[in-house]
Amino acid sequence: MQSVAHEIAANITGKVKLQEPLKYHTSFKIGGPADLYVQVQNVRELVYVLSLLQQNGIPWFILGNGTNLLVHDEGYRGSVIHLSGKFKDFKFNGLMLEAGAAVPLAVLARRANSLGLSGLTFAGGIPGTVGGAVVMNAGAHGHCLSEVLVDVQILDSSLELHTCQASELGLNYRKSKISSSEIICFVRFQLEAGDKVELERQSRDYLMFRHNRQPRQPNAGSIFKNPPDTAAGSLIEAAGLKGYRVGGAMISDIHANFIVNCQQATAQDVMTLINIVRRKVAQQFGIELELEVRLLGY
Ligand SMILES: Cc1cc2nc3c(=O)[nH]c(=O)nc-3n(C[C@H](O)[C@H](O)[C@H](O)COP(=O)(O)OP(=O)(O)OC[C@H]3O[C@@H](n4cnc5c(N)ncnc54)[C@H](O)[C@@H]3O)c2cc1C
Numbered sequence: 001m002q003s004v005a006h007e008i009a010a011n012i013t014g015k016v017k018l019q020e021p022l023k024y025h026t027s028f029k030i031g032g033p034a035d036l037y038v039q040v041q042n043v044r045e046l047v048y049v050l051s052l053l054q055q056n057g058i059p060w061f062i063l064g065n066g067t068n069l070l071v072h073d074e075g076y077r078g079s080v081i082h083l084s085g086k087f088k089d090f091k092f093n094g095l096m097l098e099a100g101a102a103v104p105l106a107v108l109a110r111r112a113n114s115l116g117l118s119g120l121t122f123a124g125g126i127p128g129t130v131g132g133a134v135v136m137n138a139g140a141h142g143h144c145l146s147e148v149l150v151d152v153q154i155l156d157s158s159l160e161l162h163t164c165q166a167s168e169l170g171l172n173y174r175k176s177k178i179s180s181s182e183i184i185c186f187v188r189f190q191l192e193a194g195d196k197v198e199l200e201r202q203s204r205d206y207l208m209f210r211h212n213r214q215p216r217q218p219n220a221g222s223i224f225k226n227p228p229d230t231a232a233g234s235l236i237e238a239a240g241l242k243g244y245r246v247g248g249a250m251i252s253d254i255h256a257n258f259i260v261n262c263q264q265a266t267a268q269d270v271m272t273l274i275n276i277v278r279r280k281v282a283q284q285f286g287i288e289l290e291l292e293v294r295l296l297g298y
Contacts, residue, residue: 014039029218031071034080041085064132072297097189101131118194119148131184137171146171150188157181215252217260224289233257
């Protein structure tokens with residue numbers, strides 16, 4: 001791994017680190033080290049890094065803001081790739097918004113509101129990147145990304161960049177058919193003309209709603225998807241698990257579908273809680289909860 005790291009470092013401008021703790025890159029503040037961490041600044045660097053990793057048989061994982069991830073305490077035996085540089089650029093072209101996959105979604109939402117462009121206002125409090133948000137078809141307040149997504153440029157496993165229409169991505173409730181060997185590089189959104197004052201007011205209301213309804217301690221957003229016709233949080237609360245604690249992890253006492261890292265929690269603490277919740281909810285309500293949060297290193 002060391003020789004691959006040296007070769008990469010000599011050929012790209014982004015950071016290259018060995019044994020990088022992933023707790024520094026997740027909103028949960030949990031996760032052991034990745035063997036290799038590479039930050040790439042543009043498509044050329046990305047293709048170079050991927051081809052070198054492929055030649056050396058090293059698995060890789062593309063990391064956004066790590067806001068929907070639980071990383072194993074032992075970390076990840078492979079390379080984590082972080083998009084930066086050109087992938088953080090965006091521009092408005094009339095009603096069309098073109099963005100790199102590493103742009104924080106909330107930045108785009110704020111900028112669109114301030115330009116009087118509607119379509120992304122719902123996303124102002126979602127802490128992920130554009131890439132992670134497309135993969136998850138992120139959503140809130142009754143809206144989701146697929147409503148405004150036009151197309152994406154994806155780097156596929158043969159390291160070719162090609163354009164996919166939003167309709168080809170299988171976007172549905174917190175899922176897509178984008179595989180772990182595909183990397184979203186650039187995205188286009190179609191916005192609509194709106195009223196800046198109204199959009200900014202709406203955005204403040206959404207943020208206030210979250211402020212009052214979501215915990216402040218490190219977390220990864222909703223742990224489970226909502227089953228049809230009910231909310232995972234209501235089921236967990238009804239199972240009497242609000243505030244239930246394992247080690248340093250706790251089912252939030254503010255919102256039961258959040259697990260919080262309240263005292264140096266380990267991934268194992270969180271996983272134990274996840275299993276307890278699933279078992280209790282299945283026993284009491286006959287409903288199998290599906291994870292929304294993604295796992296790395298498991
Ligand atoms: C406080 C809080 C509130 C949240 N609220 C919401 C909410 O209201 N609605 C909601 O939907 N989510 C919410 N989330 C979850 C999370 O922010 C979203 O799922 C977000 O879209 C994840 O983006 P990310 O960049 O952090 O992705 P990561 O967590 O880094 O990765 C998630 C997945 O996307 C993949 N991925 C990331 N970037 C790329 C890329 N460029 N190409 C291909 N694959 C990629 C990763 O490999 C991984 O499989 C919340 C999270 C937190 C912590």
